[in-house]
Amino acid sequence: MLDLPSYHLDQLMWSAGWVERDECDWRPELEAIVRSPRWVIDGNDASTMELRLARADQVVFLEFSAARCLWRVMRRIWSARGTTRPDMAPDCPERFDAGFLWYVATWHNRPRKRIERALAGHEDKVLYIRSPREPERWLASLSPR
Template identity: 30%
Template structure:
């Protein structure tokens, strides 16, 4: 397998395309895929308690190979310690918010494949606010953590075209890193 690594974190704003990219990447490189949203949320949008969530994540990354899709900044250090590659989607908040709207319209009252049963897609104004504020709040905190991780391969996509091109080039065995 190229130099992409065997323990890959995919992070970035909601609506940036992390889950779609992660599914495609897993299909190309053959690594098991873990969607953190599917692991965190319980039926009816009930959160996993913090202590249980920490334990669960430690178990999820015990394997030697994985792709983990999702932010969850409060527990990112758990994954970052074990990851060899971090793929960060750094798209504009407008693009992410528009993608969220499209996702809601397309999937309203349906359960997406990266979510657990009982978590139907819905319009969530607090979540929209989170997406809008992500670049300056959670997104910047993520970048600060990554800057301290000198031993990791960090790949940043500033638009979806870069992500698509990366998948194409990995599929063709040509790409090792996008700058």
């Protein structure tokens, strides 16, 4: 809708077969993306948040309950099992992963706190989305550049 190039951190951070890449290998790619004039980046990696925040006009923080997130992850696992999502690195098929489910279930405890610390000082850029209908309303309120 906004005609912005979009990037997914999962595509940078993972390689085929769910092998996590070393940050020193993918961070230069992210730095090049962030230096470009226009972009949307999907992902919540706290270690690169400051890099992205320095150039971001807006941060969209999806603030859904753990129960809703777990339900959506389970639905995604079931409906896309064995296939690789377009926002994922190649050859990383959807699968059941207890560790990832635990991460989602406990996200509000530790990972969220790291993200909130990283966002400190950038509150004026943060838009909190708290319901599934809010993104549609927000996008409808925007006009393409």
